[in-house]
Amino acid sequence: MQSASSKSWSFDETELAHLRRCVALAAEAIDAGDEPFGSVLVSADGTALAEDRNRDNTGADQTLHPEFQLARWAAAHLTLAERAAATVFTSGEHCPMCSAAHAWVGLGRIVYVASSTQLVTWLSELGLGPAPVNPLPIQQIAPGIRVEGPIPQLTEEIHALHLLYRSKL
Ligand SMILES: [Zn+2]
Numbered sequence: 001m002q003s004a005s006s007k008s009w010s011f012d013e014t015e016l017a018h019l020r021r022c023v024a025l026a027a028e029a030i031d032a033g034d035e036p037f038g039s040v041l042v043s044a045d046g047t048a049l050a051e052d053r054n055r056d057n058t059g060a061d062q063t064l065h066p067e068f069q070l071a072r073w074a075a076a077h078l079t080l081a082e083r084a085a086a087t088v089f090t091s092g093e094h095c096p097m098c099s100a101a102h103a104w105v106g107l108g109r110i111v112y113v114a115s116s117t118q119l120v121t122w123l124s125e126l127g128l129g130p131a132p133v134n135p136l137p138i139q140q141i142a143p144g145i146r147v148e149g150p151i152p153q154l155t156e157e158i159h160a161l162h163l164l165y166r167s168k169l
Contacts, residue, residue, distance in 0.1 A: 011111075014046045018089040019049065019113055023157050025066070026091040029053040030168070031112045036161035037092050039066035041074060044085035049077075060096060066090065067098035075105040077111075091158050093118055096133055096141050103142035112136060112149035114158040122162050142147045 011019070018040050025038020037054040050073045053065035067090055083106045088094075088118045093112040094102060104108065116135035138147045 009111075011151075015089070015111070017164075018042055018048060018087075019151060021048070022113060023161070025051060025053040025152060026158065026161050029055070030161060030165050031048060031144075032062050033057050034059075035089070036158070037066055038155065039070055041070040041078055042087045042089060043082065046048065048059070049086070052063065057062075063097065065095065065098050068092045068101050071101035071105045071107060074107055080106050080131045084120050087111060089163075093115070094138050094141075096136050099136075099138045099141035099145075102138075103145060107145075109146040109148070111149070111151070113151045115150045116145035118150060118159070122159055123166075124156040126163075126166050128166070133148055 015167065020038050022038045025040070026036035027038075029038060030036050030054075032053075034054045034057045039053075040051040041049045043049050043157065050070055050072075052069040054066055055064040056062045070088055075167060078086065084109055087109040088107060088111070090110065090112045092114050093116040094110060096114070100167070116137065120130075120135050138145060
């Protein structure tokens with residue numbers, strides 16, 4: 001039987017390209033010395049409007065998550081209708097802080113490559129303890145958001161980036 005977490009989603013090439021860009025941004029974050037997370041904010045017609053990567057180390061601020069930055073960008077630049085019709089593609093499932101910011105500014109769908117549950121498993125396999133914030137699923141923070149993920153065909157790339165980042169510490 002297939003569980004919800006192993007459900008395979010289908011995306012067109014444009015959406016897969018946005019997801020691959022998230023993976024590339026996560027790799028860029030490692031090159032800069034930050035944790036491997038990247039996100040892209042996409043309009044209803046499929047146009048990438050803004051992107052960011054994690055900057056927690058280089059920005060000396062552990063709240064500099066790309067999903068949080070994109071929520072703020074959306075609040076500053078998009079109408080409420082544009083936000084609701086937009087999609088945030090992201091390498092890793094939103095943390096509770098970012099889920100809340102996403103919902104507070106009225107953004108729409110989220111597509112993530114790797115789930116928070118997967119990240120916790122990978123980090124625990126490296127002997128790394130729990131984060132200071134519980135890894136609650138997006139739906140527990142923002143029940144009105146349409147959420148899709150994980151994306152099996154890209155998940156292992158994100159796993160590899162987390163292993164690479166930890167190997168550099
Ligand atoms: Zn976050």
